[in-house]
Amino acid sequence: MKQEIGLLVVFLLVFLYDTFMPKKALNATAGFTCGLFAIFTLMGFGALMLDSDVTAFAGMYQTSAIITTIKNILNVGVLIVLVQSCRWANSDFTSVRRGEFYELLLVTLFGIYLMISARHFLLFIIGLEAASLPLAAMVAFDKKHYESHEAAVKYILTAVFSSAVFMMGLSFVYALSGSLYFADIYVALGSQPSVMLVVAIAFVIAGMGFKLSLVPFHLWTADVYQGAPTSVTSYLSVISKGSAAFAFLVIMAQVFGTFYSQVWEWMLYAVIILTITVGNLFAIRQLNMKRFLAFSSISQAGYIMLGVIAMNQTGVASLMYYILVYIFSNLAAFGVIQAIENKTGYVKMDDYNGLYKTNPRLSVTMMLAMFSLAGIPPFAGFFSKFFIFTGAIQQGSVAIYVLVLIALINTIVSLYYYLLVVKAMFINPDECKIPTFASAWTERLGMWVCVAGIILLGIVSCFYNTLLEMSLQSSILASL
Numbered sequence: 104m105k106q107e108i109g110l111l112v113v114f115l116l117v118f119l120y121d122t123f124m125p126k127k128a129l130n131a132t133a134g135f136t137c138g139l140f141a142i143f144t145l146m147g148f149g150a151l152m153l154d155s156d157v158t159a160f161a162g163m164y165q166t167s168a169i170i171t172t173i174k175n176i177l178n179v180g181v182l183i184v185l186v187q188s189c190r191w192a193n194s195d196f197t198s199v200r201r202g203e204f205y206e207l208l209l210v211t212l213f214g215i216y217l218m219i220s221a222r223h224f225l226l227f228i229i230g231l232e233a234a235s236l237p238l239a240a241m242v243a244f245d246k247k248h249y250e251s252h253e254a255a256v257k258y259i260l261t262a263v264f265s266s267a268v269f270m271m272g273l274s275f276v277y278a279l280s281g282s283l284y285f286a287d288i289y290v291a292l293g294s295q296p297s298v299m300l301v302v303a304i305a306f307v308i309a310g311m312g313f314k315l316s317l318v319p320f321h322l323w324t325a326d327v328y329q330g331a332p333t334s335v336t337s338y339l340s341v342i343s344k345g346s347a348a349f350a351f352l353v354i355m356a357q358v359f360g361t362f363y364s365q366v367w368e369w370m371l372y373a374v375i376i377l378t379i380t381v382g383n384l385f386a387i388r389q390l391n392m393k394r395f396l397a398f399s400s401i402s403q404a405g406y407i408m409l410g411v412i413a414m415n416q417t418g419v420a421s422l423m424y425y426i427l428v429y430i431f432s433n434l435a436a437f438g439v440i441q442a443i444e445n446k447t448g449y450v451k452m453d454d455y456n457g458l459y460k461t462n463p464r465l466s467v468t469m470m471l472a473m474f475s476l477a478g479i480p481p482f483a484g485f486f487s488k489f490f491i492f493t494g495a496i497q498q499g500s501v502a503i504y505v506l507v508l509i510a511l512i513n514t515i516v517s518l519y520y521y522l523l524v525v526k527a528m529f530i531n532p533d534e535c536k537i538p539t540f541a542s543a544w545t546e547r548l549g550m551w552v553c554v555a556g557i558i559l560l561g562i563v564s565c566f567y568n569t570l571l572e573m574s575l576q577s578s579i580l581a582s583l
Contacts, residue, residue, distance in 0.1 A: 104159055104166070106147055106174050107216050113139050114209040121202030129202075133189040133545075136205045140185055144178040147171065156578070162284065163223035169577040170220055172570070173349050173423055180341050180430035181212060187438050187549035188334035190445055190542075197244070197332075204244060207237040208338065215346040222357070224273050224283040227350070231269075234346070235262045235314075238339065242331040254330025261313060261323040269310025275303035276358075285357040294361045304359055304367050308374065311354070314347035315404045318377040325389075328397035333444055336393055337437035340400045345426035348404070352411045352422060356580050363414055371412045372502060376509055379405035383516040387523075392440050392450050395524075396433070399476060402517060403429060406488060406510065409495040412503070418494035419574040421487075424567050428475065428487040431556030435472035438550040439465050442542035449537055457535035458528040465542070466528040468550050475557045477521040478514055483560035488514065490567060 117136050121129065156167045185205075192201040214233025221227035239262065243255030277283060279300055280291035292300065312320035328336045359367055382402030389395040407429070410422025442465060444450055459466040475484035492507050560566065 104157065104164070106166075106171065107213065107220075109143050109146060110209060110213050110216065113143050114206065114213070117202070117205050117209065121206070130193065130198075132201055132205070133185075133192045137182070137185045137189065137545075140178075140182055144175070144182050147175045147178055158222075160223075160226065162286075163226045164217075164220050165222045166220050167577060169419070169423075169573045169579065172573060173219060173346075173426070174216060176423065176427045176430070177212070177215065177342055177346055179427075180345070180434065181208070181338070183430070183434050183438075183549050183552055184208075184334060184338050184342070186545050186552075187337070187434070187441055189545035191332065191334050191441065194445070196247075200244070204241065204334075207241050210237045211235075211241075211338075212342070215342065218350045219346060219353070221350075222285045224276075224285075227354075228266075228270065228273075231314075232266065234343070235266070238262075238335075238343070241335045241338070242327055244332050244335060248330070250330035251332070252330075254327040257323050258327045265310050265313030265320065268306050272303045272306025272310060275299050275306070279303070285354070288358050289360065292359075292361060296362050296366050300362070301366055304362065305370060307354065307359075308367065308370055311347060311351045312374065315344055315351065315408070316378075316401045317374050317404055317408070318381045318401065321378070321381070321401050324401055325385075325394045325397040328400075329391055329393045333393065333437060333441040336396075337434055337441070340396065340437070341426075341430045341433050344400065344404060344407070345430065348407045348411065348422060348426065351408075352419065353579060355411060356414065360414070360580075368412060368414075368502075371408060372506055375405050375408050375412065375506060377405075378402065378408070379510055379513045383513050383520070386517070387520045390452050392452055392455070392524075395452065395520075396436060396440075399517075399521075400433065402513070403433075403476070405513075406491060409491045409507070409510065412506075413491075413494040413498055414580065415494060415497055416574040416577075416580060417497055417571065418491070419577070419579060420567065420571040421491040421494040423570050423574075425487040425491050427566075428483040428556075428560055431553045431560065432472050432475035432484055435468055435550055435553035435557060436476070438546060438553060439469045439472070442546045442550075443537055445546075446540050446542070447537055452524065452527055453533075454536050455524065455527045456531040456533035458537055461535045461537055461539045465550075468554055469528060470525050471554055471557050473521040473524050475561075477518045479518070481561045483557050486561055486567070 116139060120135055121132055158165045191197055211234045214230045217226055217230025221230055239255050239259040242258050243251050245251035280288040282288055316324045379402050382398050386395055386398035407425055410418045475482040478484045478488040495503055495507055
């Protein structure tokens with residue numbers, strides 16, 4: 104509970120600062136929040152050395168070294184988002200509501216923590232709703248822009264519908280097992296699936312598929328990414344997705360692990376193939392950079408799910424490593440988009456033609472992000488894909504080999520559309536619409552951290568080995 108309590112302390116301090124400090128001091132709200140959260144993140148890594156398995160609330164809540172680690176990985180992403188959003192939060196239009204932005208963000212993160220640590224579906228639903236509903240307000244933060252309103256309405260309606268589907272599946276599970284505890288459900292369900300159980304698992308996958316933007320539950324993604332403020336979009340694309348992937352892994356292993364090969368393995372095969380393929384094909388057609396990264400994130404979600412379908416310790420470690428690399432790669436791209444949008448308002452891919460001539464550093468940062476997302480060696484994205492493919496193949500079935508082959512073919516397709524952005528910046532002969540400008544130092548700091556992560560995680564492999572050792576010692580897959 105240390106991290107949850109620490110996060111609540113950060114939230115209360117930010118709330119009190121925003122509420123009671125004089126107006127002149129409110130300009131420092133962004134710096135105050137970033138500083139507090141940086142201390143909290145460092146303390147989280149320190150607590151990792153001392154953490155042991157802890158349960159609370161009669162077994163509804165559980166934490167361990169590997170759970171603390173995934174929370175710390177998400178904290179790193181949140182800290183980068185906070186740093187990159189400082190200029191936007193301090194702008195004339197946003198400054199009057201910046202306190203609400205930080206408070207809503209911290210509430211969603213608290214909900215994410217509960218999702219990850221929940222071992223009872225009641226606590227999981229509380230975390231899911233706490234992580235989802237405040238995001239609707241964050242998506243609608245640019246209240247004077249019609250696109251932001253439209254995006255918020257689409258998000259909240261889809262979130263409500265997906266939660267209803269998820270809870271319908273849980274009602275079937277409760278009817279079959281008589282419990283909402285993960286371990287009790289696992290024991291009560293036995294090993295022979297019924298028609299009601301198959302429907303229940305399908306509903307659970309559909310409900311979680313919304314959070315992960317899995318096809319065919321992805322239709323909200325592009326419109327919401329485009330309409331939301333870029334800081335909110337970057338948070339949605341990495342933190343929300345990464346946490347949902349890990350929570351999904353825990354649920355499928357600890358609740359429905361007995362029916363892996365009989366039921367949900369085959370459901371996920373279809374979902375993963377559709378997600379990777381549809382995400383790639385639609386990304387090729389996009390002209391808006393935020394919509395482009397929306398479909399890119401859909402495709403990336405398919406790759407992340409390979410760590411879930413592997414159902415082995417290597418898959419768990421690979422999933423966590425993939426999330427970490429994805430955080431650095433995607434936030435580097437969004438950092439460049441946000442810096443350019445804040446200065447010029449341009450967000451179309453054609454606006455990036457010839458960007459290297461006017462802003463070479465931004466161009467190089469975007470190029471490294473695209474190379475990492477595409478999986479080009481020696482950058483971190485190559486190794487994250489390599490490890491997650493390796494984890495999946497260890498399962499050993501013919502079907503998984505076919506699935507990985509399809510994913511590899513899609514990697515070639517993704518290489519094409521990621522290189523379209525690089526071509527626009529470095530090769531297209533058009534005069535650049537974007538003038539030479541200096542981005543805010545907070546935006547540069549966020550991009551420097553991301554670039555360092557992209558390069559170092561591609562060189563230093565010891566971090567993956569640490570994750571693998573943790574996953575081998577964890578109890579996440581013990582029920583299998």
